[in-house]
Amino acid sequence: MKKEFPVFILGLAAAFIVPLIFLIVVPYLQLSDAKPENYSEEDDVVAAWAYPAVWTGANKEGEEVYASQGCAYCHTQMVRPTYAGADMWRKGWGGNEEEGLARETRAADYTNDRRAMLGYMRIGQDLANVGTRNRDRAWYHQKLYNARTQNVDSSMPSYKNLYRKQQIAQPSENAIKLKGRFAVEEGYEVVPTEKAEALVDYLLSRKMDAPIPGAGTDEEVAAK
């Protein structure tokens, strides 16, 4: 074994390094090169934005809130192609079906994120296209404050720490509508903090259904 020792170490190192290079380093460098691509005229995309669109708002901070609250443990952001699951067929998950945009998620969809929140379990809905499904900020805030206000069976934790209860001086525009057992005392209202607004910005930016540059229109793809 004394003589074999260097061979042993070499074996251990090779077992680690070979997959590291091929499975991690090379794909990492390749995927890191991706930049937003502009649409060409052939793509027949009405809006003038690139793919993926660069989002405005506080969604970078929102991503941090999303991560720190552990959202990714119960929500995925990954729509599987039909050979690997029925995700695309579930209404709204694959994107905007009415405009024929529903599709599985692709590598470039995450270009603007710092970390892709692909997820661990799907205790809640997939959020890859939640920004397409619902554009109403009030709906998000109400859900985050207490998801039972919208669905009694929901398992989602209440993120009351992201909201502030305050005395009403002049009724705030963004106060959450709370009825029945969720209502706060008379003369008080619940308003989102900056963190909550950032989180909603981030959630609204989850629209991974943009057409892919160079893929042509839906009809052309179907014809191929």
Next chain:
Amino acid sequence: MSETMQEASVQDIQERAAIDKSARLPVLFFFTSAAGWLFLATLLGFASSVKLAAPELWDACPWLAYGQLFPAHMDSLIYGWGMQAGFGVMIWLMARLCRVEIKNGVTLVAAGFVWNLTILFGVVAVWSGYGNSMPWLDFPAYLWPAMFLSYAVIAGSLLMMFRRRREGEAYISQKYIFGAALWFPWIFAVANLILNHTGGSALMNAGVNAWFMNNLIYFWFVPVGLASAYYIIPKIVGRPIYSYQLAQIAFWALAVLAGWTGFNRFLGGPFPSWMPAISGTAIILMLLPIGAVAVNLLGTISGRGSLMHFSPSLRFTVFGGIMFNLYGLLVAFSSYFDISRLLQFSYATLGYDIMVVYGFFSMVVFGAIYFIVPRITGCEWPSAKLIRFHFWYSSYGIITIVAFMIFAGLAQGGAIDDWSGDFMDSVRRGKGYIVALAVAWALISVANLAFYYQLLMMACGKGRKSEGPTLIHKNPGEAASAEAAAGFAPEDTAKA
């Protein structure tokens, strides 16, 4: 003292006693602090499952949201308990197998202190809302160098022991420990460097995270668990390993396949499709080394299985071995699209992770602790009843978790797969099983309280002073070893 009867010379016995004495401080330190973490981790497991079933309970307190409790639970289970208990087992096994005394006990304890403090800081950070939603890498970015350094000190001493060893040919357990000692810092550094210190592909960050999780399983938990099993089983059965060659082949097969796993957590994911495919293939091929290990260990035990009736170490180790094989089979099945479409993002994922970390690794490590601690403290476990209690509550608990999480996964994943149905069906169908998860964690917590109590008694030198070991189903001192209790004549035993 010994659970096996073997013909050892007076010199051998003296040498072993000297090694055990030198290992006493660091090994007991790692075991006792790990057991404390384990108790906390199981309590957090209980609390997180309660919160999943009743999300409105105490919801004014943000620390108790599932998204913070669950990662705090997993991180304390993995780094606080799992890895730390593993350090203790690695140090003792390496010293015994290399036949060298431990010279730097105080340094090891110092490294252990750094490890404990870092983990404590990390768990509190995750718990209080400073985590980052990356499973098993949730800690704030600035903590990993401290963990890395303290691990480096521990691994460094293991490697030095190996260099100083007196025996020529290395035992298979030594190879596994050596491998685990080296592999972990590599995967840990690579994952942390990419995730925290480069601004590259967001998607690959998620991929690297999954790769790290599976690498931690196959490059660390599995080697350390197998090192322990390959030592404990021959020791107690009183026979050498059935086939050393087979063990060698399994070692290298595992090593070659381990690094390719990880992307199987995202079958059908947005990665280039060959990546999940190759990980899935590696997971399925992994059945070969797992099967080889099973054949080898079964061959070693064959005909002497009744020893499990008496020896706690053997009983825990064999239970862990069975869970390891089941884990291999289940994840291999789940690497098929037809099954992964249902189970990939379901409670089954959680069940599998708990299965390998608790069902396999922890149970094997319990076996090792029941073997090692009497040797380094010079007294015997106070109560066979409590050991039995620990075994049955833990095993019932873990079997409940695994079975219920798989059924929950099928119910929940099935409801999501039925794409025209209401999404809330999946939540409603999963809920009942979560109650079982909470009950199982409660059982395991109680079991581990008994374990922690006994371990602390032993550490304080309040164990039973007696000639014979503590055996299940035998009165103290009634039999000199498990072999004698089972009525076997001593065979020519494994060395060391």
